[in-house]
Amino acid sequence: MSPVSFRPSRDGARPVKVSFEFFPPKTEEMEKTLWASIERLAPLSPHFVSVTYGAGGSTRERTHATVKRLVEETSLKPAAHLTCVAATRGEVDEVVRSYWSAGVRHIVALRGDPVGGLGTAYEPHPGGYAQTCDLVAGIRRIGNFDVSVSAYPEKHPESPSLDADIDALKAKVDAGATRAITQFFFDNDVYLRYLDKVRARGIDIPIVPGILPVQNFKQAASFATRTGASVPAWLAARFEGLDDDVETRRMIAAAVAAEQVIDLVDRGVTELHFYTMNRADLVYAICHLLGLRARPEAPAVAAA
Numbered sequence: 024m025s026p027v028s029f030r031p032s033r034d035g036a037r038p039v040k041v042s043f044e045f046f047p048p049k050t051e052e053m054e055k056t057l058w059a060s061i062e063r064l065a066p067l068s069p070h071f072v073s074v075t076y077g078a079g080g081s082t083r084e085r086t087h088a089t090v091k092r093l094v095e096e097t098s099l100k101p102a103a104h105l106t107c108v109a110a111t112r113g114e115v116d117e118v119v120r121s122y123w124s125a126g127v128r129h130i131v132a133l134r135g136d137p138v139g140g141l142g143t144a145y146e147p148h149p150g151g152y153a154q155t156c157d158l159v160a161g162i163r164r165i166g167n168f169d170v171s172v173s174a175y176p177e178k179h180p181e182s183p184s185l186d187a188d189i190d191a192l193k194a195k196v197d198a199g200a201t202r203a204i205t206q207f208f209f210d211n212d213v214y215l216r217y218l219d220k221v222r223a224r225g226i227d228i229p230i231v232p233g234i235l236p237v238q239n240f241k242q243a244a245s246f247a248t249r250t251g252a253s254v255p256a257w258l259a260a261r262f263e264g265l266d267d268d269v270e271t272r273r274m275i276a277a278a279v280a281a282e283q284v285i286d287l288v289d290r291g292v293t294e295l296h297f298y299t300m301n302r303a304d305l306v307y308a309i310c311h312l313l314g315l316r317a318r319p320e321a322p323a324v325a326a327a
Contacts, residue, residue, distance in 0.1 A: 047085035066317035106135025
């Protein structure tokens, strides 16, 4: 997406559905920040909220605890992330059944990062699910879950080509995936070209664009490098010289994110998934610009 002039979305446009991603907190302070963010965003009535799962299941208990609290103390619909790595099929199936028992009906199924970290070779657990398509099929055998999977407009870093990556997405859909959420991107044309290729392959599930509001440009650029997402030169130029100017960075971040999402909506996108980084203010502002308003009757989140 090249820079566009800011404008509100068209009158009479189709309503936009949003969803939010959070990660489980590691400390008491992070716990407070997470639940303050959830409380801020909950009245916008998101389609669902997802909770991430660390490499090798390293956050399994914290993910489960966060999801369980979302079920018990809010009206939100949580989607729990689940990966294939470092666990047997039986162990993964036990987690799936525990989510069903807790009232969770949506799982985000992912292969997961290699146990050795990004850049190392992925090795399936000898007794586990080998790939995401196998995990999706296993989840669907256990319960009638809504299953979201990942999609990569600029291909997964380990894929030999974009076509091979779309083959992998097709396998996940054939196994029972009901939605795909994309890796973040900053150029909307990249997403729309990818969507054309996916539809040409006969994949008709929703391909929801993942949006990363740039809270910190250096951090976002680092994420992009690790995940294979490109950073346009015009985006880097927007943040140039602002390393020590937090307030201006925030204003630029809001403008950039607003341009991206309003351009997507104007081009026919009706569902957006926000990677919140457990921070609410920027995401809330973007949603407000999209015309979303808090429902006065929306129940409050229980205090931490």
